[in-house]
């Protein structure tokens with residue numbers, strides 16, 4: 019067996035971008051990347067959430083920068099990546115994770131504006147982020163991208179047509195990006211979370227208690243996941259330990275889709 023000087027899971031000297039880092043899974047991933055030595059750029063539209071993430075990472079002696087960025091707007095994504103290039107001079111890892119659920123309606127009643135918004139925030143954003151991240155990753159000799167999908171990318175949850183369509187498409191984008199960039203040493207994979215206890219799910223449950231009761235009872239583990247349990251898979255996918263994993267998804271769902 020050949021020896022290696024690479025410390026598994028070590029992000030020292032790496033520059034990492036996390037979107038949706040002001041809350042939930044994104045915040046936990048940002049904390050974990052920073053704890054492993056990365057300089058983490060945290061992007062979100064939630065300024066208060068970003069400030070909290072920054073404070074948590076700083077208190078733990080981590081390196082962090084925050085950036086108010088709407089990831090569904092091309093100019094904002096482009097200027098975020100220009101800023102990272104200018105300040106840090108490189109990008110090694112990107113966790114494209116920002117997302118929204120949208121309302122719950124059957125297809126016949128789904129409002130067009132809501133459909134467009136969910137597709138913009140969940141799907142167009144992943145395309146835009148990769149469009150501007152890939153040149154930086156390739157220029158640095160390679161790296162890793164993880165895109166957040168959902169169990170709704172591999173199932174058909176009634177009432178969530180826009181969300182499910184956007185997340186199915188995130189898997190498609192991920193596979194194309196992996197195929198196009200494997201030879202450039204950029205690995206692209208997807209995280210597929212199940213029910214995870216974040217503000218997104220808490221807001222949904224508050225509006226619709228039946229959603230929480232029914233949803234949780236359908237999970238073999240009989241509990242929701244913690245954001246840190248889910249973020250850990252994204253961090254691993256972006257680590258050197260996953261160096262031969264490309265175009266795949268990791269489902270972290272307490273057995274929901276068994």
Ligand code: NAI
Pocket residue numbers: 037038039040041042043044061062063064067087088089090115116117118119139166167168169210211212213214215216217218219
């Ligand atoms: P969250 O609501 O706690 O965090 C999502 C973050 O994305 C928020 O801080 C929000 O401000 C940000 N965001 C929303 N729109 C944005 C935009 N246009 N530009 C920049 N930032 C924006 O939710 P959570 O649960 O941490 O979700 C993270 C990802 O995980 C999402 O893509 C979600 O679809 C996915 N997911 C979550 C599950 C769960 O049970 N919590 C299950 C499956 C997937």
